[in-house]
Amino acid sequence: MTVQIDALNALIFMAGCVVAYFVYKHTRRSHSGPVKTGDVGVAIATGLSVILALGFLFGLSQETDAPPTTVQETPSATASPSMHTAS
Template sequence: MKLYIAPVNAAVFLISCVVAYFVYRHDTRSAGDVPAAVAVAAAVVLLLSFLLRGEPPAETGSGDHQPAPTASVSAQP
Protein backbone atom coordinates (compact mmCIF):
# COMPACT_ATOMS: atom_id res chain seq x y z
CA MET A 1 0.00 0.00 0.00
CA LYS A 2 1.38 3.39 -1.00
CA LEU A 3 0.51 6.63 0.71
CA TYR A 4 0.93 9.81 -1.30
CA ILE A 5 2.24 12.77 0.68
CA ALA A 6 2.22 16.11 -1.08
CA PRO A 7 5.63 17.79 -1.23
CA VAL A 8 4.28 20.84 0.60
CA ASN A 9 3.11 18.67 3.50
CA ALA A 10 6.48 16.93 3.66
CA ALA A 11 8.24 20.31 3.69
CA VAL A 12 5.99 21.55 6.52
CA PHE A 13 6.81 18.44 8.55
CA LEU A 14 10.56 18.71 7.95
CA ILE A 15 10.66 22.42 8.77
CA SER A 16 8.76 21.83 12.01
CA CYS A 17 11.17 19.04 12.96
CA VAL A 18 14.18 21.29 12.35
CA VAL A 19 12.68 24.14 14.39
CA ALA A 20 11.79 21.75 17.22
CA TYR A 21 15.34 20.37 17.19
CA PHE A 22 16.82 23.85 17.54
CA VAL A 23 14.43 24.67 20.39
CA TYR A 24 15.40 21.44 22.12
CA ARG A 25 19.15 21.90 21.67
CA HIS A 26 19.34 25.61 22.49
CA ASP A 27 17.35 25.61 25.70
CA THR A 28 19.42 27.52 28.27
CA ARG A 29 17.66 26.22 31.38
CA SER A 30 18.46 22.52 31.05
CA ALA A 31 19.88 19.91 28.70
CA GLY A 32 16.74 20.01 26.59
CA ASP A 33 13.10 20.88 26.98
CA VAL A 34 11.00 18.23 25.21
CA PRO A 35 7.55 19.74 25.93
CA ALA A 36 8.63 23.12 24.60
CA ALA A 37 10.07 21.51 21.47
CA VAL A 38 6.85 19.58 20.85
CA ALA A 39 4.75 22.70 21.39
CA VAL A 40 6.91 24.72 19.00
CA ALA A 41 6.73 21.95 16.38
CA ALA A 42 2.93 21.90 16.64
CA ALA A 43 2.78 25.69 16.35
CA VAL A 44 5.05 25.66 13.29
CA VAL A 45 2.93 22.96 11.62
CA LEU A 46 -0.21 24.96 12.30
CA LEU A 47 1.27 28.24 11.06
CA LEU A 48 2.81 26.78 7.92
CA SER A 49 -0.33 24.81 7.14
CA PHE A 50 -2.33 28.03 7.12
CA LEU A 51 0.29 29.94 5.14
CA LEU A 52 1.06 27.29 2.54
CA ARG A 53 -2.32 25.77 1.92
CA GLY A 54 -3.32 25.80 -1.72
CA GLU A 55 -6.60 26.33 -3.46
CA PRO A 56 -9.54 24.57 -1.85
CA PRO A 57 -10.55 21.45 -3.75
CA ALA A 58 -13.20 21.95 -6.40
CA GLU A 59 -16.62 20.70 -5.48
CA THR A 60 -17.96 17.87 -7.55
CA GLY A 61 -21.55 17.37 -8.53
CA SER A 62 -24.26 19.90 -9.12
CA GLY A 63 -24.29 23.28 -7.44
CA ASP A 64 -27.84 22.85 -6.12
CA HIS A 65 -27.20 21.69 -2.59
CA GLN A 66 -30.38 21.74 -0.57
CA PRO A 67 -30.36 20.95 3.14
CA ALA A 68 -31.76 17.60 4.05
CA PRO A 69 -35.31 17.71 5.41
CA THR A 70 -35.56 17.29 9.15
CA ALA A 71 -38.31 15.51 10.98
CA SER A 72 -40.01 17.58 13.63
CA VAL A 73 -41.71 16.06 16.61
CA SER A 74 -44.40 18.06 18.35
CA ALA A 75 -45.43 17.28 21.87
CA GLN A 76 -49.14 16.81 22.47
CA PRO A 77 -50.33 18.32 25.77
Protein backbone atom coordinates in the same frame (compact mmCIF):
# COMPACT_ATOMS: atom_id res chain seq x y z
CA MET B 1 -0.96 0.50 0.68
CA THR B 2 0.92 3.57 -0.42
CA VAL B 3 0.18 6.93 1.14
CA GLN B 4 0.90 9.85 -1.14
CA ILE B 5 2.23 12.95 0.64
CA ASP B 6 2.32 16.26 -1.15
CA ALA B 7 5.82 17.78 -1.39
CA LEU B 8 4.71 21.06 0.20
CA ASN B 9 3.17 19.24 3.16
CA ALA B 10 6.38 17.23 3.63
CA LEU B 11 8.47 20.42 3.57
CA ILE B 12 6.21 22.04 6.14
CA PHE B 13 6.54 18.98 8.38
CA MET B 14 10.32 18.95 7.98
CA ALA B 15 10.53 22.67 8.82
CA GLY B 16 8.57 22.01 12.02
CA CYS B 17 10.92 19.15 12.93
CA VAL B 18 14.04 21.26 12.29
CA VAL B 19 12.73 24.14 14.40
CA ALA B 20 11.77 21.73 17.20
CA TYR B 21 15.28 20.20 17.09
CA PHE B 22 16.98 23.57 17.41
CA VAL B 23 14.65 24.64 20.23
CA TYR B 24 15.45 21.39 22.04
CA LYS B 25 19.20 21.98 21.60
CA HIS B 26 18.86 25.60 22.79
CA THR B 27 16.92 24.60 25.91
CA ARG B 28 19.50 21.90 26.60
CA ARG B 29 22.33 24.48 26.61
CA SER B 30 20.42 27.05 28.64
CA HIS B 31 19.03 24.63 31.24
CA SER B 32 20.09 25.71 34.74
CA GLY B 33 19.57 22.36 36.49
CA PRO B 34 22.23 19.75 37.23
CA VAL B 35 20.99 17.39 34.50
CA LYS B 36 21.64 18.69 30.98
CA THR B 37 18.41 17.66 29.29
CA GLY B 38 16.42 19.76 26.90
CA ASP B 39 12.80 20.70 27.38
CA VAL B 40 10.95 18.23 25.17
CA GLY B 41 7.53 19.78 25.79
CA VAL B 42 8.62 23.21 24.63
CA ALA B 43 10.33 21.71 21.58
CA ILE B 44 7.24 19.73 20.56
CA ALA B 45 4.93 22.70 21.13
CA THR B 46 7.20 24.93 19.06
CA GLY B 47 7.40 22.39 16.25
CA LEU B 48 3.63 21.96 16.18
CA SER B 49 3.07 25.72 16.19
CA VAL B 50 5.44 26.10 13.23
CA ILE B 51 3.57 23.36 11.34
CA LEU B 52 0.25 25.01 12.17
CA ALA B 53 1.41 28.49 11.14
CA LEU B 54 2.94 27.29 7.87
CA GLY B 55 -0.11 25.14 7.22
CA PHE B 56 -2.38 28.17 7.51
CA LEU B 57 0.02 30.28 5.45
CA PHE B 58 0.53 27.86 2.56
CA GLY B 59 -2.59 25.75 2.97
CA LEU B 60 -2.47 22.08 3.80
CA SER B 61 -4.71 20.58 1.15
CA GLN B 62 -5.45 16.96 0.46
CA GLU B 63 -5.94 16.59 -3.28
CA THR B 64 -7.93 13.58 -4.36
CA ASP B 65 -8.11 11.87 -7.73
CA ALA B 66 -11.88 11.49 -7.55
CA PRO B 67 -13.82 12.95 -10.47
CA PRO B 68 -15.90 16.04 -9.76
CA THR B 69 -19.44 15.35 -8.77
CA THR B 70 -22.25 16.46 -11.05
CA VAL B 71 -25.50 17.91 -9.80
CA GLN B 72 -28.52 16.07 -11.13
CA GLU B 73 -31.77 17.86 -11.67
CA THR B 74 -34.47 16.76 -9.27
CA PRO B 75 -38.02 16.45 -10.53
CA SER B 76 -40.36 19.08 -9.21
CA ALA B 77 -43.40 18.17 -7.15
CA THR B 78 -45.72 20.52 -9.06
CA ALA B 79 -47.03 19.83 -12.53
CA SER B 80 -46.28 22.20 -15.36
CA PRO B 81 -49.16 24.29 -16.76
CA SER B 82 -49.13 22.41 -20.07
CA MET B 83 -50.13 19.18 -18.34
CA HIS B 84 -53.50 20.55 -17.24
CA THR B 85 -56.25 19.71 -19.71
CA ALA B 86 -59.62 21.34 -19.85
CA SER B 87 -62.50 18.89 -19.77
